[in-house]
Amino acid sequence: MSATIKKFLYLNRKAPYGTIYAWESLEVVLIGAAFDQDVSLAFVDDGVYQLTKGQDTTGIGMKNFSPTYAALGDYDVKKIFVEKESLEERGLTLDDLQHLTWEDEDEDYAEKDSIALVSRAEMAALMGESDIVFSF
Amino acid sequence: MPIEVNGKAFETDEEGYLANINDWEPGVAEVMSKEDDLELTDEHWDIINFLREYYEEYQIAPAVRVLTKAVGKKMGKDKGNSKYLYGLFPYGPAKQACRYAGLPKPTGCV
Amino acid sequence: MSKLHTVNKSPFEKSSLDACLQHVLDGASVLLLEDGVYGALRGSAAAESVERALASVKVYVLGEDLKARGFGEDRLINGISVVDYAGFVDLAAEADAVQAWL
Numbered sequence: 222m223s224a225t226i227k228k229f230l231y232l233n234r235k236a237p238y239g240t241i242y243a244w245e246s247l248e249v250v251l252i253g254a255a256f257d258q259d260v261s262l263a264f265v266d267d268g269v270y271q272l273t274k275g276q277d278t279t280g281i282g283m284k285n286f287s288p289t290y291a292a293l294g295d296y297d298v299k300k301i302f303v304e305k306e307s308l309e310e311r312g313l314t315l316d317d318l319q320h321l322t323w324e325d326e327d328e329d330y331a332e333k334d335s336i337a338l339v340s341r342a343e344m345a346a347l348m349g350e351s352d353i354v355f356s357f
Numbered sequence: 358m359p360i361e362v363n364g365k366a367f368e369t370d371e372e373g374y375l376a377n378i379n380d381w382e383p384g385v386a387e388v389m390s391k392e393d394d395l396e397l398t399d400e401h402w403d404i405i406n407f408l409r410e411y412y413e414e415y416q417i418a419p420a421v422r423v424l425t426k427a428v429g430k431k432m433g434k435d436k437g438n439s440k441y442l443y444g445l446f447p448y449g450p451a452k453q454a455c456r457y458a459g460l461p462k463p464t465g466c467v
Numbered sequence: 468m469s470k471l472h473t474v475n476k477s478p479f480e481k482s483s484l485d486a487c488l489q490h491v492l493d494g495a496s497v498l499l500l501e502d503g504v505y506g507a508l509r510g511s512a513a514a515e516s517v518e519r520a521l522a523s524v525k526v527y528v529l530g531e532d533l534k535a536r537g538f539g540e541d542r543l544i545n546g547i548s549v550v551d552y553a554g555f556v557d558l559a560a561e562a563d564a565v566q567a568w569l
Contacts, residue, residue: 235480236480237536238501238532239475266480267480270477270536273536274537275537276535276536277537280530280531281531310512311511312509312510
């Protein structure tokens with residue numbers, strides 16, 4: 222086991238279903254969660270569309286993987302950053318997105334919010350302080 | 358290779374996981390466990406059913422540590438630990454129980 | 468001569484929608500599908516050019532793709548009609564030609 226904890230940032234910039242990037246990213250995050258690292262997820266540009274509520278893919282014959290984002294807390298992925306400007310450009314607000322939480326085992330499984338709304342400047346800083354950025 | 362359950366053939370992948378999760382019926386778990394020389398008890402079924410519910414909600418088969426934690430929350434710490442779960446499923450609680458439950462191989466397992 | 472133009476890319480990711488809207492002739496139809504459906508949503512930075520185009524062309528959105536992405540008809544720009552796959556086929560059959568903007 223490595224003693225140095227690195228800051229990993231998964232950068233999601235693609236809409237779901239039109240391309241495979243969103244699902245691939247989610248799978249890599251879940252697999253990567255086994256390695257105790259400092260993991261953050263960023264949703265920027267069309268990536269914010271991945272988190273919309275109420276997705277129903279029965280009509281297009283593809284797997285609806287939006288419920289899987291709700292399992293991220295179980296995988297100890299607790300830091301999910303959504304860029305405010307990206308939402309606004311698309312006419313969206315946080316209310317259009319799933320409410321993602323994680324449970325704090327040390328506080329009798331208290332539910333805590335995973336999503337933080339950040340400005341573009343804050344997102345830039347977050348990218349700047351990350352050791353490794355995985356781009357999807 | 359397909360497995361036969363109650364006279365019906367079920368398609369599986371090269372590692373023995375059911376090809377189509379919607380095909381599953383309890384007989385699948387019975388046949389698979391028999392091949393492993395394991396007799397399924399209520400305790401086994403608790404985990405198998407738990408996994409099917411987990412998949413239903415999140416559309417993934419949980420990794421073993423996630424399963425352990427989730428079982429601990431739902432059924433208590435005496436069941437949510439590796440010793441108990443490996444006691445039930447010696448080939449690995451996530452891998453083996455997921456296979457019996459008709460789920461794909463857990464995400465995050467190699 | 469009335470054409471059906473299809474756009475399947477997000478207006479924020481590619482310039483396909485803008486390029487399409489700048490080249491369509493009056494009376495043509497535009498169908499937004501796959502990631503193209505994001506161009507049909509009200510209140511986005513891409514909405515203005517679609518609203519302008521609606522004065523001279525008909526704009527449709529594929530309902531199945533809209534639903535898959537979590538949006539209902541209530542989020543659409545006024546004047547855009549929803550079609551299903553069968554409606555898509557009808558539009559294509561009625562048109563003199565189909566032109567795809569990838």
